[in-house]
Amino acid sequence: MYNKIIKNKQIAVIIFAMAILTTACERDIPYYMNFDSYAFTSTDENGGTWSHILPTAGDITIDAPSATNSVEYLAEIAAMKSAMQQTTPEQKKAIEYWTNNPIIRWNEIAVELISKYNLIPGPNADGTYTLPNAGNPNGPPPFPFANPPYAIRALAYLSVAQYDGMISAWNFKYAYNRAAPYQHDNTIAFAYPVNTIPSYPSDGAVIASASRRILSAMFPLEVEYLQQKENEHLESLFLSGGNVQSDIDAGKLIGNEIATRALSRAATDGMSKAQTPKPVSDSIKAAAFERFGWQWTNQENPVRPVGLTPLYGKVRMWNVANVEEVRPGPPPAIGSVEYLEDVKILKDYAANVTSERRRIANFWQDGLSTFTPPGHWNRITKEYLVAYEFNPLRSARTFAYLNMAIMDAGISCWDAKYYYHYPRPIEMIDGFKTIIGTPNFPAYTSGHSTFSAAAAEVLSYVFPEESDQVWTWAEEAANSRVYGGIHWTFDANVGMEQGKTVAEYAVNRARLDGAD
């Protein structure tokens, strides 16, 4: 009997320990970054004088606001206060979610949509492929396929519109100088840390409207979802005690005007021609073969007839006048000593997958169904913006230069990819296997490397203290492709130089925009 008790006790202990090991550590797997609203490190009174990105952004105007002692304004204040008193718990949660730097949230929404739409169309039953079509977004397949070139373009237009919108907002804020409602009426409890930035027009509303418009154009199936997000955001601005309705209306006006200008650039930037028909793609390939004696060919089954956006290299750049200006020299000839050395390195990596190389390959993979490498760098940037307590104007500026630089780097990279049309390791090395997926475009240069070096260059400029860190990461991202078996070392190394060179154009422009 005594033995039996002991025995049962032991069993109970074992079961209990197992239960703890399996289930006791319930984890929080967040859908967005958890951070509290913070006091901004600067107000940037002269922000309205900073240089716009879009040439037509400076001609947006809004009417002067009503005076703070006017009947009209006092009625607005009263309406706001009364609404604030009826705030529901759900609305309180929304106010907390949006924070006083909603640039972060709209960027998160953008990268989430990128992840959602970053699915490559599979083959049809007869072995053909149907490409997403902006004219019929429902598909199948749904539009868009948010691959890295598509993703960074969406992010660039989003960020440029936000930044130009912020400059306009700052311009009128300090021109009209109407202080925030809680500065006039100390019974208003502002939901966020107080500041002295004038509230007309509402910078939050500029961000909400501009972001909703840009993302709706980039993700046409999400129009309803985005409108809902904008409505929630605008309501939060009102209920936070930071903006009366006329602040918000003026902000919406600027946001919409800016978005129209940004989208008109997007409509003519050459993206609609980037995905070519097969004859064009074939002639690009033939030209490379004639020039260099090599060519990249898709290895999928069934073969994809056209690589990803062969003419993305012709898309209009933000800060580089001519893409050939930044085109790198040719890769090593197939069979050359340098090439053979690389074959050896790649075979060695494939035969010896260390846990560190595997970790790096996976950490930076950012492949299908993810936010892509540009999204990854946006995520890193977002964390710095919060850590450095940037205001929305400076946050927008950082994202704008970051995403312009990454997009330009991508354009330059694609120019090199289809100019050189260099084959992938799986085509050249017999029986070669990879630990990450080989993408549907030529190898040289590596997109990850150019994107990442461009990002590191801009982030080093904005956050000099983080320079070592961001360059370490960029190098890791570049090497990750070689570790994964899908790129040659020279794809990565030359791509890094290329990305840095391209981003210097953006940084040189940023240095002169009046913010420093």
Place this chain on the structure above:
Amino acid sequence: MKPSHPFFRGIFLFLPLFTVYDTYAQTPNDAVMMPLGDICILLNYDFGSFDEYWEGSKLRENATIAEVQRKTILPMVAVGIFKNANLYVGVPHVSTRSTEPNGGKFAGVEGFQDLGISLKYQALRKKMPGGELFLLSSVGFSTPASNYLADYMPYSLGFGAPELSVRGIMEHKWNNNMYFRTSIAHLWRGYAEAERDYYYSDGSRYSKYMDVPDAWSFEGVIGFRALGNSLRLELIYAAQRSSSGDNIRAYNAPQPTNRVDFDRWGLFAQYYFKDIKGLGVLAYHNRVFDGMNTGKINNTGFGVTYQFNFKKNEHVQ
């Protein structure tokens, strides 16, 4: 001494595909108990493959991965540690690959999957009119035995998370050597650790942890014994239903967060040699016939068991 053989049944109950590699923690799901002091050693080889899988509930092929193959070698030890309790310990060694040609050119992987420990306890054994009734329960725990990457599907060795399973088993044996057994288990799964800190699972997820869905597991078995208990044959229906999880996205790789359901039938046979004390062989074949987010996998296995009693230092039967 009464033969106490065929307890290695339902091996690879969960071999099917993407996340459900775990098998082993489920193993002790029959009604047979080993006597105190008995040890049984199993060495099992399993080959599973699929060239179609369910993306959500849509059955499809994918030339990127062509046919995915999985070989598993499972060494396992069972011990009659107490009069009414058996302990099982094992760790499968798995290797995966795609057949050629395939469009993806992905490297397969190999290594030790999950270390599993389970304990089976006989709660009731009762003579009934015309037969006998058994009630048992088993508790299992498994956890990755190597640093394999779960987020490398469909090649990954396992789903990469610890699992606790609790199973209830009921068997009725008729005097004519037929028996019927049914069992139900709940599988609590922890988190798989990815090597990235952002992934998509019905929205952005800012974490390296992937929540592997808990699941219910069912089994119904009709069996019979022949040749004076030396041969045992079973027809098995097995099923799993995840309690949560997302679908495999279009033309995309599976991931540990997927809702994995399946229905499967199988045959199992075990034979104990009369001339060689303690030696037995087993064979089985399973076919998944319906599912969600899982391969339409068929698997076949062979095993050798050797049983002896360490206390008496003599072979059992």
